[in-house]
Amino acid sequence: MGKAWRELDLKGGGLQAVNALLAAMLRSRRKAYAAWLLFPLGLHRFYLGVPRSALLFPLFTALTLLTALLLPGQWWLLPLLALLGWAAYDLYWIERRVTAFNKELRMRLFLRKGHAPPRNYRGRYAGSDEAKRLEEDLAEYQALKERERAGHGSDTDATDAGSAEARRRAPSFSEQEAMLRELSRRRGHKSR
Numbered sequence: 001m002g003k004a005w006r007e008l009d010l011k012g013g014g015l016q017a018v019n020a021l022l023a024a025m026l027r028s029r030r031k032a033y034a035a036w037l038l039f040p041l042g043l044h045r046f047y048l049g050v051p052r053s054a055l056l057f058p059l060f061t062a063l064t065l066l067t068a069l070l071l072p073g074q075w076w077l078l079p080l081l082a083l084l085g086w087a088a089y090d091l092y093w094i095e096r097r098v099t100a101f102n103k104e105l106r107m108r109l110f111l112r113k114g115h116a117p118p119r120n121y122r123g124r125y126a127g128s129d130e131a132k133r134l135e136e137d138l139a140e141y142q143a144l145k146e147r148e149r150a151g152h153g154s155d156t157d158a159t160d161a162g163s164a165e166a167r168r169r170a171p172s173f174s175e176q177e178a179m180l181r182e183l184s185r186r187r188g189h190k191s192r
Contacts, residue, residue, distance in 0.1 A: 033094060040058065
């Protein structure tokens with residue numbers, strides 16, 4: 001089965017709708033690491049839902065560029081080293097953040113309150129006439145199914161002469177071989 005089910009828009013509640021929503025909202029490690037390649041912009045942190053710290057990446061990038069243009073010497077290396085160190089840490093951080101983000105998302109979706117019951121829903125009333133009728137119908141159906149044997153209708157009489165033979169278990173493989181040997185031995189004696 002393809003991924004076409006993710007495209008479905010199930011407007012109601014239910015597990016299938018929640019799973020479709022979850023599949024659309026989950027974060028993947030591959031996309032997070034691909035966004036990390038543009039770490040001076042902080043895209044990987046935006047993708048993983050941490051916008052405040054994501055804004056610091058472009059800020060440090062701008063600080064590095066301004067320091068390189070305005071200050072003489074090697075001062076621009078300080079913000080650059082801080083930016084590169086933080087980006088190196090994020091290579092380790094991405095794995096844990098994707099796991100934590102997806103776990104939070106699952107908990108938020110699966111533990112939220114469900115939809116209200118349909119309009120005119122009355123629930124089950126144990127004392128009502130309709131509930132009693134449903135219980136009687138169910139008991140009648142169960143009794144009918146208990147009377148039936150597998151593969152036969154309910155009109156078959158269980159007291160037939162062959163019913164004891166029908167209830168007997170099927171012969172085992174070794175018993176079948178013994179019966180075949182006996183049958184071939186009998187046929188062998190009749191032909192002589």
